Amino acid sequence: MELKPIGRITSPYKTHQDAPRQGKMSKEEMIVEIFPEYTDAMLGMREGDPIFLIYWGDRADRSALRTVPPGHSEEHGVFTTRSPHRPNPLAVNICRVVKIEGNILTVVGLDALDGSPLLDIKNHVPMLDTHLDVQ
Amino acid sequence: MELKPIGRITSPYKTHQDAPRQGKMSKEEMIVEIFPEYTDAMLGMREGDPIFLIYWGDRADRSALRTVPPGHSEEHGVFTTRSPHRPNPLAVNICRVVKIEGNILTVVGLDALDGSPLLDIKNHVPMLDTHLDVQ
Numbered sequence: 413m414e415l416k417p418i419g420r421i422t423s424p425y426k427t428h429q430d431a432p433r434q435g436k437m438s439k440e441e442m443i444v445e446i447f448p449e450y451t452d453a454m455l456g457m458r459e460g461d462p463i464f465l466i467y468w469g470d471r472a473d474r475s476a477l478r479t480v481p482p483g484h485s486e487e488h489g490v491f492t493t494r495s496p497h498r499p500n501p502l503a504v505n506i507c508r509v510v511k512i513e514g515n516i517l518t519v520v521g522l523d524a525l526d527g528s529p530l531l532d533i534k535n536h537v538p539m540l541d542t543h544l545d546v547q
Numbered sequence: 548m549e550l551k552p553i554g555r556i557t558s559p560y561k562t563h564q565d566a567p568r569q570g571k572m573s574k575e576e577m578i579v580e581i582f583p584e585y586t587d588a589m590l591g592m593r594e595g596d597p598i599f600l601i602y603w604g605d606r607a608d609r610s611a612l613r614t615v616p617p618g619h620s621e622e623h624g625v626f627t628t629r630s631p632h633r634p635n636p637l638a639v640n641i642c643r644v645v646k647i648e649g650n651i652l653t654v655v656g657l658d659a660l661d662g663s664p665l666l667d668i669k670n671h672v673p674m675l676d677t678h679l680d681v682q
Contacts (some may be wrong), residue, residue, distance in 0.1 A: 413549065413550035413552070413603050413605075413664065413666075414548065414549055414550075415548035415549075415550065415635050416548075416609075416634055416635060417548070418634050418635065434672075436676075446626075450612065450626075450634060452612040452613060452624060453612040453613070453624040453625045453626045453633070453634070454624045454626050454627070455613060455622065455623060455624035455627065456623045456624055456627040457624065457626060457627050461627070463626075464639060466635075466637055466639070468548055470548075474551075477585065477587040477588040478587060478588065478590060487590065488590060488591045489587060489588040489589045489590035489591055489592065490588045491581075491585075491588045491589050491592065491598075491667070491668035491669065492589070492590065492591040492592050492596075492668075492670050493669070493670060494669055494670065494672070498588070498667060499551055499553050499585060499588070499667070500550050500551060500553065500601075500666045500667045502601055502637060502666060502667050504599060504601070504639055504669070506676060529548065531548075531635045531637060532626070532633060532634070532635045532637050533626040533627075534626070534628070534629055534639070535627050535628060535629065537569075537629070541571075541641060541676075
């Protein structure tokens with residue numbers, strides 16, 4: 413199961429210490445470059461769209477199974493947290509497309525570190541993706 | 548960027564035609580096995596928890612860049628849809644843990660095909676993961 417980078421994120425956050433705990437806490441506008449061979453997959457994307465953006469946490473500790481989350485004193489399993497450190501460091505952010513210029517997106521709501529490989533973008537559908545809808 | 552399977556999903560859906568368009572449309576309870584070497588990462592998971600579950604769409608067409616979504620007549624870029632067919636077939640479902648028995652979870656809200664490799668579980672935090680919070 414080999415991932416292909418489909419783009420690259422430019423971020424002011426250089427280390428995990430710089431980054432907010434969640435993308436939702438970030439007010440930074442970031443540049444997301446979609447590699448030219450994948451721009452066809454952007455057809456119909458509009459400024460203002462809410463999206464799921466998935467990137468690869470390439471500086472994560474993939475051996476981490478437990479962590480002490482901020483504000484807690486005891487260990488949690490990483491699958492019950494949002495820690496970036498986990499066996500498959502797949503980071504899912506719900507963010508908003510601010511601007512589209514060719515293959516360059518400006519996005520707000522991302523917690524990515526600078527240079528993170530982009531893996532996927534999906535449209536975010538409130539009716540489907542809201543906690544209250546979970547059976 | 549090589550993914551490690553952390554578990555495996557047992558599903559009544561054998562083909563894309565069998566599966567609902569979205570996990571939220573599924574009322575099926577599915578069995579999710581966490582491989583023994585990763586059960587430490589489940590510490591603190593509770594029955595009833597809403598979670599993000601990420602699996603690998605191992606039967607997806609990874610060459611697909613455009614698709615005609617159900618109910619539409621014109622092509623969309625796959626990054627503006629929830630099509631399972633995309634360069635990196637990372638499927639994100641918001642679902643609910645119904646039961647936990649050792650390393651076996653029973654989960655509702657999944658659209659996975661039978662045998663799909665599990666990649667990651669994160670807790671779902673309504674405050675952070677709701678569309679209305681997107682700036």
